[in-house]
Amino acid sequence: MKATRTVIEPQSNFSLRLHELWQYRELFYFFTWRDIKVKYKQTYLGILWSIIQPLFLMLLFTLVFARHFSPVSNSIDYKSFVLSALILWTLFYSATSHAAESIITQVSIIKKIYFPRLIIIGSAILTALFDFFVAFIIFLLFCIFFRQHISWQAIFLFPAGILMILLSAFGIGSLLAALNVKFRDFRYALPFLLQLLFFSSQVVYPLKDIEQPWLKQALSLNPVNGAIEIFRGALTLEFDLQVIFTGLFMAIVLCISGLIYFRKTEAYFADLA
Amino acid sequence: MEPAIIIENLSKQFKKGATNAPYLSLRDVITKAFQKKTKNEAESLFWALKDINLQIEPGERIGIIGRNGAGKSTLLKIISRITPPTKGRVIFEGRVASLLEVGTGFHPELTGRENIYLNGSILGLQKAEITKKLDEIIDFSGVENFIDTPLKHYSSGMELRLAFSVAAHLEPEILLIDEVLAVGDIEFQKKCLGKMEEVSQKEGRTILFVSHNLEAVLKLCDKGLWLKSGKVKMYDDIDKVVSAYIDDSNEEATFKYAGKNDFSKAICILEGWIKASNTIPNMVEVGEPLIIQMKIAVNEIKKFSFEVLIRDSRREPLLFLPVGLAHGKEHTLSKGEYVVTITTMLPFLTKDRYFIDLITADTNKSYIHYLESAVYFEMGGKVLESTNFEYTANQRMGKILLTEAIKVEINEL
Numbered sequence: 001m002k003a004t005r006t007v008i009e010p011q012s013n014f015s016l017r018l019h020e021l022w023q024y025r026e027l028f029y030f031f032t033w034r035d036i037k038v039k040y041k042q043t044y045l046g047i048l049w050s051i052i053q054p055l056f057l058m059l060l061f062t063l064v065f066a067r068h069f070s071p072v073s074n075s076i077d078y079k080s081f082v083l084s085a086l087i088l089w090t091l092f093y094s095a096t097s098h099a100a101e102s103i104i105t106q107v108s109i110i111k112k113i114y115f116p117r118l119i120i121i122g123s124a125i126l127t128a129l130f131d132f133f134v135a136f137i138i139f140l141l142f143c144i145f146f147r148q149h150i151s152w153q154a155i156f157l158f159p160a161g162i163l164m165i166l167l168s169a170f171g172i173g174s175l176l177a178a179l180n181v182k183f184r185d186f187r188y189a190l191p192f193l194l195q196l197l198f199f200s201s202q203v204v205y206p207l208k209d210i211e212q213p214w215l216k217q218a219l220s221l222n223p224v225n226g227a228i229e230i231f232r233g234a235l236t237l238e239f240d241l242q243v244i245f246t247g248l249f250m251a252i253v254l255c256i257s258g259l260i261y262f263r264k265t266e267a268y269f270a271d272l273a
Numbered sequence: 274m275e276p277a278i279i280i281e282n283l284s285k286q287f288k289k290g291a292t293n294a295p296y297l298s299l300r301d302v303i304t305k306a307f308q309k310k311t312k313n314e315a316e317s318l319f320w321a322l323k324d325i326n327l328q329i330e331p332g333e334r335i336g337i338i339g340r341n342g343a344g345k346s347t348l349l350k351i352i353s354r355i356t357p358p359t360k361g362r363v364i365f366e367g368r369v370a371s372l373l374e375v376g377t378g379f380h381p382e383l384t385g386r387e388n389i390y391l392n393g394s395i396l397g398l399q400k401a402e403i404t405k406k407l408d409e410i411i412d413f414s415g416v417e418n419f420i421d422t423p424l425k426h427y428s429s430g431m432e433l434r435l436a437f438s439v440a441a442h443l444e445p446e447i448l449l450i451d452e453v454l455a456v457g458d459i460e461f462q463k464k465c466l467g468k469m470e471e472v473s474q475k476e477g478r479t480i481l482f483v484s485h486n487l488e489a490v491l492k493l494c495d496k497g498l499w500l501k502s503g504k505v506k507m508y509d510d511i512d513k514v515v516s517a518y519i520d521d522s523n524e525e526a527t528f529k530y531a532g533k534n535d536f537s538k539a540i541c542i543l544e545g546w547i548k549a550s551n552t553i554p555n556m557v558e559v560g561e562p563l564i565i566q567m568k569i570a571v572n573e574i575k576k577f578s579f580e581v582l583i584r585d586s587r588r589e590p591l592l593f594l595p596v597g598l599a600h601g602k603e604h605t606l607s608k609g610e611y612v613v614t615i616t617t618m619l620p621f622l623t624k625d626r627y628f629i630d631l632i633t634a635d636t637n638k639s640y641i642h643y644l645e646s647a648v649y650f651e652m653g654g655k656v657l658e659s660t661n662f663e664y665t666a667n668q669r670m671g672k673i674l675l676t677e678a679i680k681v682e683i684n685e686l
Contacts, residue, residue, distance in 0.1 A: 008354055008363040030394040034380060034387075041382045041423075112377045113395060114354035267357040270350070271287075 099173025161231030171254030367446025376436030
């Protein structure tokens with residue numbers, strides 16, 4: 001094996017150092033593998049937990065709200081309407097919260113050894129994505145069982161919605177994770193922020209029912225709304241392009257700013273944490 | 274042959290007080306933004322390392338010595354890329370590993386085998402490499418019967434053996450060892466030192482070894498790097514560096530802590546000295562009491578006690594005086610400056626030079642102010658005037674002589 005040359009210098013120019021991330025790809029895999037493995041050790045239901053929560057919430061929301069919002073649309077009933085959004089929200093929720101907490105919970109490793117810290121964020125999100133796929137499969141079975149129509153456009157609509165969620169979760173997660181190292185305030189702000197995002201997302205209610213245009217515009221700044229719009233579009237084939245593009249714009253802005261801030265501060269994590 | 278490590282103008286700046294509260298609260302930042310920038314801001318910065326220039330050849334074993342806070346650990350942290358330098362650079366080829374990392378990332382819920390993969394991967398091994406060495410690692414660890422049991426059921430000794438076994442199969446080009454920070458039992462530290470000897474002598478790897486144990490440094494290293502206040506004081510053959518270091522420490526034996534009160538320490542030790550009982554300064558004869566005096570400043574009213582640690586001339590801890598415990602109570606003093614006198618009778622120590630750590634500690638036994646090797650004294654070595662027996666170090670009789678409470682019984686069979 002040829003020895004690689006390493007040069008340690010003060011951080012000067014901003015760089016994404018993607019090459020380095022590629023070098024550490026195995027660690028990325030091992031962190032994700034560990035998180036998934038540890039998460040379901042000593043549980044009886046194991047991976048089923050990833051769907052139990054959205055299913056029960058769906059049941060509750062359907063019982064309470066269904067008559068207020070029905071008919072939501074001709075092509076979808078309320079329970080599919082809620083469940084499709086809930087599994088996507090659960091992905092966003094667990095990816096964001098795990099990513100935001102990830103750096104401070106792994107501080108003992110960070111203080112002892114070097115690797116690109118972005119791997120920790122990435123594997124937190126990948127772990128959430130793994131859970132999502134289990135829930136997603138059950139969601140598909142659910143749709144078949146209740147004869148919920150899924151259009152063929154789902155082939156690209158589903159991945160697009162998921163991707164948008166991942167971009168947003170990565171952006172917010174990496175930003176909060178880096179801020180958390182320096183200011184522990186963000187640790188306490190996180191549950192509040194997620195709650196705020198949940199109630200401003202069109203999980204329980206359809207966004208199109210909102211009458212005030214300014215409120216609708218404000219709500220579409222929440223990128224989760226755009227993602228749900230795309231994802232649920234595979235069932236309804238109704239799209240509000242303004243919601244989608246505002247959300248997409250926000251997702252990209254969040255992703256880039258999170259990435260830049262994280263990359264700029266990560267070298268000092270060991271000093272500050 | 275190219276040098277193994279090149280260090281050019283390496284400097285690292287820290288903020289003072291940053292160690293007390295490593296993270297900030299948002300409120301602090303906001304209130305600071307409204308305050309005027311004071312001069313203190315510039316004064317609170319200090320250089321943990323300043324303009325270090327070194328070339329280390331492949332296969333060299335460097336012992337890094339110096340007082341606490343001289344920058345030894347910071348240097349290792351920069352080389353292992355945990356913390357970035359402020360200025361300058363380090364260039365090296367190959368993999369760097371440190372024995373500090375032993376067991377990093379071990380997870381109690383995973384089995385021994387799974388932890389080998391996880392830990393190995395964190396330490397920089399490829400999955401294929403780990404698979405290749407797996408049998409060897411398990412063999413070396415001696416826990417093969419439990420290798421598929423979750424780590425939480427391991428004893429701490431087993432866990433350590435497994436961790437060490439992974440680290441031992443890393444085969445890095447450059448090995449960093451920080452004994453000062455190495456936690457774990459004596460057996461573990463011994464194992465580290467043993468491994469280090471093996472690695473350096475058989476495999477010819479480059480080693481950087483930070484230690485306060487001058488004997489270990491002399492034994493294991495061929496070159497010495499003496500850091501003083503973040504600068505290279507000396508870089509030469511290990512014998513020369515160690516003896517110069519010892520001489521230098523001796524000169525500083527009557528000690529003044531920066532000459533002034535440090536208000537960040539609740540109970541600050543300002544000066545320390547040995548009260549001479551005869552004409553020779555810092556000389557203590559056997560049978561005479563050792564009188565340690567210090568000037569302290571009480572900046573905060575709280576319960577505290579004194580502790581004294583006596584080290585031999587190699588700076589190995591030798592005797593500990595929990596003054597607070599022996600005294601049976603802690604002190605609470607109002608603000609101001611005081612002179613403290615601690616008197617004790619030492620056992621017969623070999624004729625040599627001894628160093629004293631002066632410590633103020635709080636009720637939880639955590640240190641308020643810790644001054645390592647602050648003062649020294651010389652033992653005369655005369656045991657009894659009548660016998661004219663002089664107890665000196667080169668007589669291979671250990672370091673402490675016990676003359677009282679010895680009982681001999683001889684029974685005929």
